[in-house]
Amino acid sequence: MKKFEILRYLKRFSMLIFLLTMAGAAMIYLYAQGKQQYTASVVLKYTNDGVKDGYAPDGSELDVNEIYSSTVIAQAMDSLGASGRLTTVRSNCSVTPIISEEQEKINDALIEKGEEVTYFPDTYKVSLVVDGKLGGSYARNMLDAIMQSYCTYYTEKYVEQKLSLNPSRNLLDNGYDYYECVRILENDTNDMHDFLMAKRESYPNFRSSQTGYTYKDLCAIYSELKKYEIPKLYAYVLDGPQIRDGKILQEFIANSIADSQNSEAVGAQQRSEIERLIASYVEKNAGILKSYFTEGGDNVSSNYILGTIEDAGAGEKAITTYDNLILELVGIDKTIAADKIDRQFLEETLTAFQNVSFGGTEEEHAKMEQMINDYENELQEYYEIVNTSSKELNLYISADYLKMVSSVRVAPSINIKLYIMLALVLFFVIGCCGAVLLGRLSDIVDYLLYIDKKTGMPNREKLNIYIGEMAGKVLPEAFTCFTLNLDNLSELTKRFGYTVGDGVLKDFAGLVQLMGDTEGMRGYNGVGRFVVFFEECSSKKAAAMIRILDNQVEEYNSLNPEYPIRYTAAWATTEETDTYEIRELLRLSQKKWKQMEKEKKDKTEEET
Structure with a gap:
């Protein structure tokens, strides 16, 4: 049996080792990829003054779980254009407070004493776990979208008022008459204009990087719409007039006039009550100012009282109850005056539509409807601009109350590269051991x-x-085929027995195995005959190999004169015989050996 040679086995099964290693690594990769998860995390810090006591900027209780509320997650998924179930994203979100070791010790000590822990952390770690199939970039983008959505949500809820002035759409399809459509669009325009006016006063220097507009620019746009577009629509409605159903429209205007009159009556009643409160307030304060005494019993004038208030730091913008009453009175007067003007316009409009059931031609109606639809689309376009700018402003404002301590980081749950390296080493070792075992x-x-x-x-x-x-x-x-025969095998066996005969046969086989300097096929064909095949062995090289074998046999015989080796060797080469089929080449080699055997026998008989 062949020697135990590890390198020979590894070389023989090298391809099998390679395939097993690659297959094992691929299997581990697929398994790890199936179990892979990516965790995106970011550290968030609340910076408002009341957070230490658990309060938001507006004084309400802060709920950090709102970070993964349905509203926030839905907005994040919409902005990212992500599909899937909202509950899946929510269930994989977590918010963990970050508390210093010192504070934890304090909390533990309070708990041991049975006292209540009042500490409210201001720093939190927000994490999102996603399936490995979605990838690390999805985890990063989704958590980033969630945090942006939360900043907007937080600012709208606790700092700034949410923009909820979405303009009306498809008024004509909902059965409104032309005049009603224009009036609704006018209200939408006015509401947005008032909103922008307030924003312009509060944030005069803010310019959106996404839209390029300031609130002053947007306010100017809506002012132009109020000055030109709305009057243009009213003019075209009244010119004709343009009416779908006069009876319904007349009832609508009449109801609007009645509502305005009722509002004025309510406002007048409120105004009367406020005037009474103002008179009472003045009377009470006048009595106090006439007679004011110090702790020492000295009478002090009203000028002293006012000076004391100023010294106490009331400030330039301080507003007393009296001031509030005056401002409320002025506001009611403005509302009543505006209602009178609007009611007068309604009465004039009702007069224009009086006793008209249908007005305008089909062409005029088509133009009117086109004008209304165009203005609806224009309002919607500007609303998107205002909405985008306001969201950016809220993010800008949230920076004063929310601080991202760290950027979004993504960490895989499984180090796939490490697993693959370990798999390569493991299956390479298994492959080598298997190759040795198989070999x-x-x-x-x-x-x-x-x-x-x-x-x-x-x-x-x-x-x-x-x-x-x-x-x-x-x-x-x-390609050469050798036929070799141990001629005296039968003689040695008969004279000295099978032990000697088999020993000489084995020794001769060892010499045959040493033939040539390249690998070939060397085999025992039985009855003392050997067959050897060599590639890249010319007839000249074959002769040299036989000469070397002769020398080895002579050396063996000199050492074993009692059991000498006598053999006959013949060979046939493809290029010499012009035969390129192995069986035919073997036949020619054996034929040549038989001829040499016959010649040797004839020579022996002649000598005898």
């Missing part, structure tokens, strides 16, 4: 089935397999 098993099988036990060389069955494999091939140039 050794192959040697054992070869030894049991295809090795001649006397010579230790491949037997006739192995030679037949080799010849069968080569039979379908065209032999290369300089």
Whole structure:
């Protein structure tokens, strides 16, 4: 049996080792990828003064769980254009407070004493876990979108009023008459203009980087719409007039006039009550100012009282109850005056539509409807600009109350690269061990089935397999087939027994195995005959190999004169015989050997 040679086994099964290593690494990669999860995290800090006591900027209780509320997650998914279930994203979000070790010790001490822990952390770690199939970039983008959405939500809820002035749409499809449509659009325009006026006063220097507009610019745009577009629509409605259903429209205007009159009556009543409160307030304060005494009993004038208030730091913008009453009175007067003007316009409009059931031609109606639709679209476009600018402003404002201590970081739950490296090493070792085991098993099988036990060389069955494999091939140039025969094997066996005969046979087989300097097929064909095949062995090289074998046999015989080796060797080469089929080449080699055997026998008989 062949020697135990690890390198030979590894070389023989190198491709199998490579394939097993790659397959194992791929299997581990797929398994790890299936179990992979990405965790995106960011550290958020609340910076308003009341957060230490658990309060938001507006004084209400702060709920950090709003970070993964349905509203915030839905806005984040919409802005990212992500699909999937909202509940899945919510369930994978978590908010963990970050508390210093010192504060934790304090909290533990309070709990041990049975006292209530009043500490409210201001720093939190927000985490989002996503499936590995979605990738780390999805986790990063989704958490970033959630934080942006939360900043907007937080600012709108606790700092700034949310923009909820979405203009009306598809008024004509909802059955409104032309005049009603224009009036609704006018209200939308006025509401937005008032909103922008307030923003312009509060944030005069803010300019949106996304839209390029300031609130002053947007306010100017809506002022132009109020001055020109709305009057233009009213003019076209009244010119004709343009009416779909006069009876319904007249009822609508009449109801609007009645509502205005009722509002004025309510306002007048409120105004009367406020005037009464103002008179009472003045009377009470006048009495106090006439007689004011110090702790020492000294009478002090009203000028002293006013000076004391100023010294106490009331400030320039301080507003007393009296001031509030005056401002409220002025506001009611403005509302009543505006209602009178509007009611007068309604009465004039009702007069214009009086006793008109349908007005305008089909062409005029088509133009009117086109004008209304165009103005609806224009309001919607400007609303998107205002909305985008306001969201950016809220993010800008949130920076004063929310601080991102760290940027969004993504960490995989499984280090796939490390797993692959370990898998490569592991399966390479397994492959090497398997190759050694298979190689050794192959040697054992070869030894049991295809090795001649006397010579230790491949037997006739192995030679037949080799010849069968080569039979379908065209032999290369300089392919040589040797036939060698141990001529005195029978003689040695008869004279000295099987032990000596088998020993000489084994020694000769060892010399045959040493033939040539390249690998070839060397086998024992039985009855003292050996067959050897070599590639890249010309006839000249074959002769040199036989001469070397002769010298080795002579040296052996000199050491073992009682049991000498006598053999006959013949060979046939493809280029010499012009035969490129292995069986035919073997036949020619054996024919040549038989001829040499006959000549040797004839020579021996002649000498006898």
